[in-house]
Amino acid sequence: MHLNKISSCLGLAVLLASCNLTDKHSKYDNEENAHISTKIPAPARKNTAKTTASAPILGERISGNAVIRNSPGGDPIVSLEDYIPLRCAPLKKDWYPVSVDFDITPQEYSKPLFRKGRKIKVNGVAAGVLERDIKLPVATNGEKMWATVNGYTEKKNIRGGSIIETALAGYMKQHNGRSITDMQSFIHNFNLEEEKTLKPYILYFNYESGIDDPSPLYRLALVFQGQQLIGVLHSRPLQVDGSSARRLQRGFTVNYLSGIDNSLKEDFAQKFNKFILAVD
Structure with missing residues (x-):
């Protein structure tokens, strides 16, 4: 998502078992979000993970x-x-x-x-x-x-396993690694898009539902610096064990992982606040 006009599986399978993903995903391989508009046009989707047998979860499940x-x-x-x-x-x-x-x-x-x-x-x-x-x-x-x-x-x-905030909290409890490679299964399973506008940070994100706002912003984004996850940006309630939360502009919160340098936290917060306030 170029959220601007200025510039634009194994561990997870355990968590998502309640979704019966292995039994039923093939029925919905043609799910799409063409009907969801945004204030800022989204870029073409990128392949952010290796192909697996599980189809991505697009939205929640009954x-x-x-x-x-x-x-x-x-x-x-x-x-x-x-x-x-x-x-x-x-x-x-x-x-x-x-x-x-x-x-x-x-x-x-x-x-x-x-x-x-x-x-x-x-x-x-x-x-x-x-x-x-x-x-x-x-x-x-x-x-x-x-x-x-x-x-x-x-x-x-x-289904709890289809709610991205619930799924992420469980995934991070089950997996110790925090590199992009370690998070690829999660990125794939929720079809997260890549955003490089906030250099040197890379975000893997999804949109809000669009029900309350026809031009939705971020719902959840994994924030990487280099190849390492440094925090999780979110608009809905989310608990990440061992993290420290910081409120940002327009109702967002970022949960920084333990051990992240304060100067890095401040730099990301400043860049994101400036960025999100520029969005219509």
């Missing part, structure tokens, strides 16, 4: 069967099957604001009124059923068309 409702505890909109991908905004009192896209026909794109009982598919895979008659926003990227359901689901309905 745990068991779950209902998406029009408000916390409200009326059901759609029932979803196990492991269906969706996007989650930050948790609010044990409820996630969520968004899920499902495939539609050209006829539905022209007249987006959907009836109760309609079975839905996500990237061609059976995903659930609508629980009410509803008119939904639709979109296309020129290759496929989709409708978007926005609503809420309970915290228990989201």
